[in-house]
Amino acid sequence: MFQGSMVALVTPMHSDGSVDDAALARLVQMHVDAGTDAIVAVGTTGESATLDEAEHCEVVRRVVELAAGRIPVIAGTGSNSTREAIELTECARKAGADACLLVTPYYNKPTQEGLFRHFRAIAEAVDIPQILYNVPGRTAVDMLPETVERLAPIPNIIGIKEATGDLERGQEILRRCGPDFELYSGDDATAMELILAGARGDISVTANVAPGPMHAMCTAALAGDRQTASAINDRLMVLHRKLFVEANPIPVKWALHAMGLIEDGIRLPLTVLSEACQPEVRDALVQAGVLAD
Numbered sequence: 001m002f003q004g005s006m007v008a009l010v011t012p013m014h015s016d017g018s019v020d021d022a023a024l025a026r027l028v029q030m031h032v033d034a035g036t037d038a039i040v041a042v043g044t045t046g047e048s049a050t051l052d053e054a055e056h057c058e059v060v061r062r063v064v065e066l067a068a069g070r071i072p073v074i075a076g077t078g079s080n081s082t083r084e085a086i087e088l089t090e091c092a093r094k095a096g097a098d099a100c101l102l103v104t105p106y107y108n109k110p111t112q113e114g115l116f117r118h119f120r121a122i123a124e125a126v127d128i129p130q131i132l133y134n135v136p137g138r139t140a141v142d143m144l145p146e147t148v149e150r151l152a153p154i155p156n157i158i159g160i161k162e163a164t165g166d167l168e169r170g171q172e173i174l175r176r177c178g179p180d181f182e183l184y185s186g187d188d189a190t191a192m193e194l195i196l197a198g199a200r201g202d203i204s205v206t207a208n209v210a211p212g213p214m215h216a217m218c219t220a221a222l223a224g225d226r227q228t229a230s231a232i233n234d235r236l237m238v239l240h241r242k243l244f245v246e247a248n249p250i251p252v253k254w255a256l257h258a259m260g261l262i263e264d265g266i267r268l269p270l271t272v273l274s275e276a277c278q279p280e281v282r283d284a285l286v287q288a289g290v291l292a293d
Contacts, residue, residue, distance in 0.1 A: 038073070135164075145169065235288055258281070
């Protein structure tokens with residue numbers, strides 16, 4: 001249903017932390033122009049944890065409006081509360097999102113059975129394509145391939161964003177769930193290899209600052225052109241790594257600010273990128289060719 005470079009879009013904010021609608025419009029247009037294949041609005045990179053429910057729904061609605069059918073919009077609607085996740089998913093459906101991305105319930109650490117019932121309940125409650133999202137490094141819960149396999153037959157659960165960076169894990173999901181279940185990388189540094197192994201694309205942080213090259217890399221990898229994909233990916237690797245010198249989205253929001261695309265707004269408990277790390281991120285932008293020296 002979706003493939004290629006799908007940006008995990010930041011939520012631009014003014015210095016006081018309020019959502020910057022004008023900057024949001026600029027970012028959406030930039031991704032349309034650059035060939036980004038889909039936009040993920042208000043995922044974890046979009047600071048979903050610190051937007052209240054009304055803001056969350058409004059940013060999704062606004063991104064859908066700005067995209068105007070030119071690019072698919074996937075709404076981040078996950079929560080550690082099943083009831084809240086259902087409400088956010090229904091809100092995204094009403095806003096016209098093309099699909100929803102649902103992170104595993106963080107902090108409360110459900111069992112594998114709990115994960116299965118959580119995602120099944122959301123899928124049964126809201127008729128919209130849904131993508132599972134496994135990122136144990138952020139949530140402290142790991143959804144195992146056998147649980148993904150149990151969820152895969154549910155008609156509107158179409159795939160998973162697997163962000164462990166473990167290529168063997170991705171290949172196991174492909175084997176268990178078959179070619180019709182869509183696997184997406186959630187780890188930029190290993191995304192090319194996972195796509196070459198059979199994944200449909202990459203839900204990407206790097207695409208925020210290098211949308212054109214990420215689209216080109218994913219397109220080449222999907223075509224099985226390792227040489228072209230590797231040449232692009234090698235240049236981007238410094239970004240894949242340096243955009244995580246502090247917790248995401250701290251570095252990528254600072255990078256977009258350094259590029260003149262957004263203000264420096266970010267919400268507590270996150271803070272602006274530390275001065276010690278700023279030269280590293282700036283150098284990575286220069287090395288990748290997305291910022292002039």
